[in-house]
Amino acid sequence: MTSSPFPPRSWEGIDDVVIVGGGLAGLFCALKLAPRPVTVISGAPIGEGASSAWAQGGIAAAIGTGDTVEEHVADTIAAGAGLVDERVARSMASEAAERVHDLLRYGVAFDRDLSGALKLSREAAHSQRRIVRVRGDMAGAAIMAALVAAVRRTPTIRVMEGFVAEQLRAEGQYVTGLVARDRRGGLSDRVHIATRAVVLASGGIGHLYEVTTNPPEARGEGLAMAARAGALVADAEFVQFHPTAVDVGRDPAPLATEALRGDGATIVDARGRRFMLDRHPDGELAPRDIVARAVHEAKISGRGAFLDCRAAVGKHFPERFPTVYAACKAAGIDPVTEPIPIAPAAHYHMGGVHVDSAGRTSLDGLWACGEVACTGAHGANRLASNSLLEAVVFAARVAEDIHGLLPNHKMTRWVGSAEGEAPIAPEADGEAIGILRATMTRHVGVVRDAAGLTAALARIEHLSARPHGPEVRNALTAAKLVAAAALARRESRGGHYRSDYPAPDAQRAVRMFMTLDQADAAAEAAASPLELAS
Ligand SMILES: Cc1cc2nc3c(=O)[nH]c(=O)nc-3n(C[C@H](O)[C@H](O)[C@H](O)COP(=O)(O)OP(=O)(O)OC[C@H]3O[C@@H](n4cnc5c(N)ncnc54)[C@H](O)[C@@H]3O)c2cc1C
Secondary structure, three states: OOOOOOOOOOOOOOOOEEEEOOOHHHHHHHHHHOOOOEEEEEOOOOOOOOHHHHOOOOEEOOOOOOOOHHHHHHHHHHHOOOOOOHHHHHHHHHOHHHHHHHHHHOOOOOOEOOOOOEOEEOOOOOOOOOEEOOOOOOHHHHHHHHHHHHHHHOOOEEEEEOEEEEEEEEEOOEEEEEEEEEOOOOOOOEEEEEOOEEEEOOOOOHHHOOOEOOOOOOOOHHHHHHHHOOOOEEOOOOEEEEEEEEOOOOOOOOEOOHHHHHOOOEEEOOOOOEOHHHOOOOHHHOOHHHHHHHHHHHHHOOOOOEEEOOOOOHHHHHHHOHHHHHHHHHOOOOOOOOOEEEEEEEEEEOOEEEOOOOOEOOOEOEEEOHHHEEOOOOOOOOOOOHHHHHHHHHHHHHHHHHHHHOOOOOOOOEEEEOOOOOOOOOOOHHHHHHHHHHHHHHHOOOOEOHHHHHHHHHHHHHHHOOOOOHHHHHHHHHHHHHHHHHHHOOOOEOOEOEOOEOOOOHHHOOOOEEOHHHHHHHHHHHOOHHHHHO
């Protein structure tokens, strides 16, 4: 394992490993740590409330004839718009085959061809067929079903379902435990779990936005908890908006997978006019940010945006894309005969808690993997199907690092009540979340500018001044980090588009790291009377 910029300190006699999150990253890490005892805390039952279970594409792995790790790296770098850490991308792509074999061992039945070899599909911006899938668009559900079963079979993994982590406990640079709340109980049912190692695997931030493909649990709580404890956050401004969420007023919005466009579906306005070719030579298969902006503009201009699958997929829709078909039918749309209304939706967070190549954060005793982490592998824009890959690669590395760093000998688990915690204010948190999500979509969404971002930070600051429960506090903190980073990056790059700085700036082609103190300062400045008056 490569050396870490965050040197280890020694810990003794406290507790074991606690993983926050029951998605792919959390469960894979738990399985890799076995037989070492480990506790998984998950707000929802494991496998639910997780983006992982909803993944429709699959996992990218350069394992096909004629494909190479170098080509996978080149595609990843091209998608990442100048900010991919090449070393990280290369090591991630190199470990893909091994991790896919792990998943096969855990029981995932990836699609195979007639010869029995793994069947590989192609997705946008991949130069080769390299996506392993399950039954068309069922990869996420199948992977999670297999991992949940494997976890349930593993006696050393204790699962605390229905517990929401809300705060990390730290003494200076050392994370010493966390506070979690039993969702099923009253607000006073909180426990403090002292632990030697915390692994954040709590997923993304999509639900900070009004329109998102993510489950409601994806509110950036892990990101906020880490930042509040003092961890460094990286590239927070980079949010990927999926251009083709099914726009039928459902929250979360169902996703019309990119594979539909790969199969020839076109994007048209309400008059049936195809408009993507005006924007990019690759038309519907242009990079996601370009398609998302075009769809966004078509919608706000009133021209409307639809995914027309009638000619390309037609009557094969139900068997080829069963998940999308079911979502459309439930909304009263028959995609065999009608165009699907679409909207861009917050989909994936490239930024997150800064980690090194072993998944260590800038705090001792705190690791992060999966979407909550920022490894540098995605840069400013994620290549399709690289996120499940990153989740398993880094979950395995975190487990390996913990094994190496913390000898497994003292197992005196202590779970105590969280005495002395501030009482939770009986505030209308639902209303605050509604305002926050609308603000993020309007000002920190597909198209941003200084005035909007400043207004967003001021609004977040005002909301933060009111008393809120921990979930809302964390959501506000996560939103503040994204908006402050977006304000600071005065250029357009990858998933971050500023209408006041519409071009990339070569001087700014560097990753950005931020502490919560810096984001707080930006929010305070935005909310100052001077700014509000201007
Ligand atoms: C619709 C959709 C389709 C996608 N398709 C693909 C694809 O084909 N290929 C690809 O590579 N990527 C895809 N992605 C992205 C990918 O699914 C995610 O990036 C990845 O699954 C993240 O895994 P994770 O384990 O980090 O987070 P998740 O799977 O989201 O799991 C997070 C877990 O943390 C829990 N949690 C959150 N906060 C707390 C808290 N405070 N306390 C306790 N528990 C908490 C959640 O309940 C959940 O169990 C897709 C995403 C979506 C939404």
